[in-house]
Amino acid sequence: MTAKTAAGQMLSWPFSGGGLDGVGVNGQPLTETIPTPAPHEVLVRVDAVTLCASDGKMLRLGAEYPLLRGRDLAARPTRLGHEVALTVVAVGQQRQGIYRARQRLGLQPDVFVGGERRCFGVTLPGGLTEYLLLGQDVLAGDDGPYVFSVDELDERQRLSLADVAVSEPWACVEMAYQPKRRLEPLAGGRAWIHGEESGFILPELPSAGVILTGAAQEYAAMLRDQGHAVSTADLADVLYGSQRFDDILLLDPPESLPQRALTLLSRCGLLNLSVSAGNTRRYQTGVDVGRLHYEPVSLVGQVGPQVGAAYGEHRSELRPGGALLIHGAGGAMGRMHLERALSLPAPPRIIVATNRGAARLEELRASFASRAARRGIDLQLISPAQQPGHLEREAERLGGFDDVVVNIPSLSEMQLAADLLRPDGLLALFAGIPEGQLIRLPLGNVARHRAEFTGTSGSTLADQRRVLQKTLRGELEASSVIAAVCGMRSAREGLAAVQDGRYTGKIIVYPPLTDLPLLGLDELGSVAPDVHAHLRAGRWTKAAEDALFEHFAAAERVAQP
Secondary structure, X not given: OOOOOOOOEEEEOEEOOOHHHHEOEOOEOEEEEOOOOOOOOEEEEEXXXXXXXXXXXXXXXXXHOHHHOOOOOOOOOEEOOXXXXXXXXXXXXXXXXXXOOOOEEEEOOEEEEOOEEEEEOOOEOOOOXXXXXXXXXXXXXXXXXXXXXXXXXXXXXXXXXXXXXXXXXXXXXXXXXXXXXXXOOOOOOEEEEEEOOOOOEOOOOOOOEEEEEEHHHHHHHHHHHOOOEEEEOOHHHHHXXXXXXEEEEXXXXXXXXXXXXXXXXXXXXXXXXXXXXXXXXXXXXXEEHHHHHHOOOEEEEEEOOEHHHHOOOOOOOOOOOOEEEEEOOOOHHHHHHHHHHHHOOOOOOEEEEEOOOHHHHHHHHHHHHHHHHHOOOEXXXXXXXXXXXXXXXXXXXXXXXXXXXXXXOOHHXXXXXXXXXXXXXXXXXXXXXXXXXXXXXXXXXXXXXXXXXXXXXXXXXXXXXXXXHHHHOOOOOHHHHEEEEEEHHHHHHHHHHHHHOOOOOEEEEXXXXXXXXXXXXXXXXXXXXXXXXXXXXXXXXXXXXXXXXXXXXXXXXXXXX
8 A cells, every 4th residue: 555645735636737647746646735725715635526527628628728828837837637636624704605515516517607618627726636625716617606516406415425426527418418508699709791692581680780781681671670790791701801799690692601601600609501492502601619518609590581490499408209329439539328218208119339349239229228128128239340331331220310419529429421321310529629621511491490510529517417306306317428437646547548449438536535546436346345336237337436445445524734
């Protein structure tokens, strides 16, 4: 066993860039003094951290990671770990009465202060430490506190530390089916309307300023009467100008115009493609995947004269009884999408799950095949690399997929999956890639068939609470995604395993268990059979977690500084 840290000391793993070599100091955790909270701060113990593929991405990219771009990590290190379960240890004077010692907390890593995104575990030092201070940014950001009381949700303490830590990635999965995209014109925003044909009827627009080009200039008098600041322009002046628009309305545009128009959308902008009944253009359009995933921009449309029919409610949930493709299902997040689909009250009838290697497909079969069969779901497992053409043939047999979820951060794989969608299908780009890479999408299907092309990144506190409530109701086995466990000193090895793709599920770090080695759940059978006995069908459980603490270091769980 490694020597314990002295009283009042803690271990942490700073990240200074340069890949795995930049984690810790000379490959070891840093020993630091446990801090004392200032009046506006709260000191918390980190009880659990689950490692994420994005941690691996940050290791790989360092200061080129989008949220760290331009930061000198050698001079200003950060700390990874954004999926955490916390317990309050000490409360600063200004926070007393709000937080209390031994209170269990969950945390939402997407923190906004003054409109600026400060992500816990990225720009703000994260959870790969034994103790940390929560400050003004996390406790009093733009949306109030970015932590929530687990005790209020779970008075009987039925949730495990793992359940709380994975509430964040599970919330991201939930958000893929409730994307926070704008589906109505922006009040007070700036709009551009271009028409090639007359005869369309505009809705009441809340936009403050409107630019009209082409045949849309005929709406100038009406819009001025409605109180809008209206100007008209030549199309070329708009396309080659510097203005950006919150809303763009294209009425029977030329085939190539939507792609040009998308470059003029402001952040989180909305494009409305309205076409007449006789318009047969497909509008094959290059759409920036990064913008669709990270902002997101929104794409709506309709057929007929009523332009406003494009707005309002849009499908974002999986189609009951439909055919679902989960492209890239072998990793932790892909398994979570599969778990969710199998748990729905009205699930798909057919689920096709892909992975490059056959070994992980066999693990998916072992984990999910019997559950799918019990629910009458046809679960098909395909390796496009080892079974070339099989996925495309299955899509052709089905007439395309109703829903396609892509978990692979590859433009070519996204394009492959998108091409297998039915005309009225839903495409959810769960994986993100840098901005500037274009996927070809038939926007004509958005107008004619209400196709949905979406992407999501991150989640909210409300999403995390919903996940924990579903877990408490027995609708979701949140901790089933755990594939390996380790303690604080092995966290760096855990990060290496994330980079290597060693496990199909998530690795959970338990900082109070300082010397717990990195162990796959299957290894517990020989190392800690008393813990392994509490797995349920090979899945992590609260009983197994409790046994783990009892076996390795029960006293450390309640240690106080």
